[in-house]
Amino acid sequence: MATGTSQPGEAVPAGPVPAVAGPAGAGRDLASLGPGPTSPELAEASGGPGPAGLYEAGEARSHGSVLRLSLQTFVENKLAIAGLAILVLLVLFCFVGPHLYVTNQKSLNPAISNYPPSSAHPLGTDGEGFDVLGRLMVAGQSSLEIGMAAGVAAAIWGTLYGAVSAVAGGVIDAVMMRIVDTLYSLPTLFLLILLSAIFAPNLPLMIIVLTFVAWLGPARLVRGEALSLRTREYVEAVKVAGGTRSRIVVRHIVPNAIGTIMVNTSFLIADAILALAALSYLGLGLPDTTPTWGGMLSNGTTVIFDGYWWQLYPAGVAIVLTVVAFNFIGDALRDSLDVRLQRR
Amino acid sequence: MTGYILRRTLQSLIVLLMVTMVMFVLFHLLPGNPAKAELGPKAQPATIAAFDKLEGLDRPVWDQFWLYLDHLAHGNLGFSYVQNASVALLFAQRFPKTVLLLGLATVVAIAIAIPLGVMQAVRRNKAEDYFFTGASFVFYSFPTFWLGIILIEIFAISFHLLPPFAPSGDSVTQILAHGRGLVLPVMTLALISIASYSRYMRSSMIDSLAQDYIRTAKAKGVSQRAILLRHALRNSLIPMATLVGLSVPGVLSGAVITESVFNYPGVGLLFVQAAQSDDFPILLGLTLVAAVGVILGNLLADIAYAVLDPRIRY
Numbered sequence: 203m204a205t206g207t208s209q210p211g212e213a214v215p216a217g218p219v220p221a222v223a224g225p226a227g228a229g230r231d232l233a234s235l236g237p238g239p240t241s242p243e244l245a246e247a248s249g250g251p252g253p254a255g256l257y258e259a260g261e262a263r264s265h266g267s268v269l270r271l272s273l274q275t276f277v278e279n280k281l282a283i284a285g286l287a288i289l290v291l292l293v294l295f296c297f298v299g300p301h302l303y304v305t306n307q308k309s310l311n312p313a314i315s316n317y318p319p320s321s322a323h324p325l326g327t328d329g330e331g332f333d334v335l336g337r338l339m340v341a342g343q344s345s346l347e348i349g350m351a352a353g354v355a356a357a358i359w360g361t362l363y364g365a366v367s368a369v370a371g372g373v374i375d376a377v378m379m380r381i382v383d384t385l386y387s388l389p390t391l392f393l394l395i396l397l398s399a400i401f402a403p404n405l406p407l408m409i410i411v412l413t414f415v416a417w418l419g420p421a422r423l424v425r426g427e428a429l430s431l432r433t434r435e436y437v438e439a440v441k442v443a444g445g446t447r448s449r450i451v452v453r454h455i456v457p458n459a460i461g462t463i464m465v466n467t468s469f470l471i472a473d474a475i476l477a478l479a480a481l482s483y484l485g486l487g488l489p490d491t492t493p494t495w496g497g498m499l500s501n502g503t504t505v506i507f508d509g510y511w512w513q514l515y516p517a518g519v520a521i522v523l524t525v526v527a528f529n530f531i532g533d534a535l536r537d538s539l540d541v542r543l544q545r546r
Numbered sequence: 547m548t549g550y551i552l553r554r555t556l557q558s559l560i561v562l563l564m565v566t567m568v569m570f571v572l573f574h575l576l577p578g579n580p581a582k583a584e585l586g587p588k589a590q591p592a593t594i595a596a597f598d599k600l601e602g603l604d605r606p607v608w609d610q611f612w613l614y615l616d617h618l619a620h621g622n623l624g625f626s627y628v629q630n631a632s633v634a635l636l637f638a639q640r641f642p643k644t645v646l647l648l649g650l651a652t653v654v655a656i657a658i659a660i661p662l663g664v665m666q667a668v669r670r671n672k673a674e675d676y677f678f679t680g681a682s683f684v685f686y687s688f689p690t691f692w693l694g695i696i697l698i699e700i701f702a703i704s705f706h707l708l709p710p711f712a713p714s715g716d717s718v719t720q721i722l723a724h725g726r727g728l729v730l731p732v733m734t735l736a737l738i739s740i741a742s743y744s745r746y747m748r749s750s751m752i753d754s755l756a757q758d759y760i761r762t763a764k765a766k767g768v769s770q771r772a773i774l775l776r777h778a779l780r781n782s783l784i785p786m787a788t789l790v791g792l793s794v795p796g797v798l799s800g801a802v803i804t805e806s807v808f809n810y811p812g813v814g815l816l817f818v819q820a821a822q823s824d825d826f827p828i829l830l831g832l833t834l835v836a837a838v839g840v841i842l843g844n845l846l847a848d849i850a851y852a853v854l855d856p857r858i859r860y
Contacts, residue, residue, distance in 0.1 A: 384564040390797035525687035
């Protein structure tokens with residue numbers, strides 16, 4: 203074990219780097235910085251006590267009580283509420299806004315291109331004559347949809363992969379985790395650029411590509427969690443009672459790891475939105491017919507020397523707000539669910 | 547210890563072998579087929595056949611993989627038909643410049659993040675701790691390229707203090723001759739790293755300060771300064787040493803973006819330009835090199851962790 207001969211009761215960093223209640227970034231890094239490749243022992247250690255410690259005995263509680271518990275801890279946390287409030291406002295802005303503030307986002311209108319903010323166009327117009335405020339709403343729809351779809355898909359696939367790997371054990375586990383190690387050795391952005399260059403993604407394909415680079419983190423986290431869960435008495439009891447492996451995964455491991463998964467999903471969504479923006483900037487994102495915040499922002503970077511600031515800042519602020527909101531939510535969830543941190 | 551290092555190195559080599567397999571599979575997933583992807587959609591059948599023969603693509607798959615490994619072993623990363631140069635040569639020309647950029651950024655980031663993290667740990671839950679925690683949240687949520695652009699707007703366009711573009715040049719010395727141009731790219735990369743490094747330093751330091759030996763030192767009457775520097779800081783630096791090794795993938799990704807923003811002639815810019823011109827040999831070759839960097843970083847981090855902390859025995 204990585205923790206070697208440290209004293210009992212001593213706060214031991216999980217893995218080479220201590221688990222931090224840090225910004226979010228930390229969350230992202232736990233995924234990429236976590237246990238190095240090919241060190242299953244470390245992966246095991248980083249599973250840590252986690253939220254599982256909250257309900258140690260017996261079968262995983264019913265779905266209702268997990269939800270209630272999460273809800274309760276959530277409400278107690280100001281950061282979480284702040285993050286959630288930002289997110290609700292952004293969603294209303296993007297999905298309800300266009301019905302209240304109707305603009306033409308379909309046909310180019312060069313006659314009114316690059317207008318500064320005015321009462322007719324509160325955030326001005328862009329180089330193609332689109333109203334920036336209206337475009338911000340429409341672009342937000344695709345950015346949020348793609349980010350959430352990729353984040354959730356990666357969490358689900360990663361969770362199942364990690365849980366199956368841990369429960370299967372032995373050679374299957376080793377092979378499955380070496381595959382994760384291998385893909386982990388490819389820096390995310392390199393892999394994203396490579397895949398985007400090969401597949402020239404449209405919207406659904408973009409979600410798949412973003413999912414493909416994001417599922418490794420949850421797979422490792424959940425496997426670590428599952429390794430500690432599978433030796434619990436109640437899982438042993440299911441085995442003795444003749445329960446199938448799929449029952450163990452779906453009814454026991456996944457519900458008990460749900461806290462870890464939820465925390466991670468929220469970071470994954472934040473990362474996916476940032477990754478999409480980076481791809482747009484590098485000219486490998488979606489075509490302008492599908493406006494995204496990243497696309498708007500990267501178009502805005504081409505006109506900074508002209509002083510058209512209204513084309514640069516709104517989309518950037520929207521991205522940062524969204525990512526901060528998801529990071530707040532994830533961080534707050536981890537703080538409330540992680541019993542280790544509550545003690546401090 | 548030697549046994550652990552050997553075992554760990556062997557594991558890394560296995561992962562490396564699997565990475566080459568992934569690259570090999572991706573090469574065969576290229577749109578259409580490798581020949582069309584590299585020669586263009588209008589390539590004549592005879593040209594394609596000649597290309598396939600030249601690259602060994604007419605042979606059985608296992609032969610091809612073996613040939614690929616053989617090439618790699620001889621330092622042959624592929625040939626860019628777009629740039630008409632070998633990938634290894636292009637890489638060798640630009641690698642020192644990227645190392646310069648990343649090295650400077652990492653040094654700056656560590657030099658700022660460590661004192662910042664210590665300060666936040668000592669002043670935990672006070673106003674300044676909250677301020678820097680908030681700041682690191684925001685910086686972490688910044689698209690890297692936008693941060694670079696904002697720095698350009700402030701320091702180059704508004705105040706004319708620094709050039710908006712990185713120095714270009716064939717060698718590191720030429721770039722250093724125009725060192726002012728490096729300030730903004732280094733700042734961009736460092737700001738993002740500081741956001742995460744300082745968080746780890748803060749929590750690592752808080753961990754250390756809660757240890758029994760700190761209480762003992764206090765009870766002995768050791769001065770606050772000595773406790774912080776000799777007892778807490780030194781132990782908190784162990785995870786930081788590994789963190790630097792483990793942050794290779796993040797730093798490499800940051801380099802790709804930063805080099806694009808500032809038009810810095812490094813490996814990252816080469817990679818992005820290759821992606822924009824569908825130059826797949828460069829993309830595959832450089833991804834493999836990046837993977838080697840990540841694997842090495844992980845390996846060194848694990849070894850450093852074992853070497854630095856005498857409590858850890860394998």
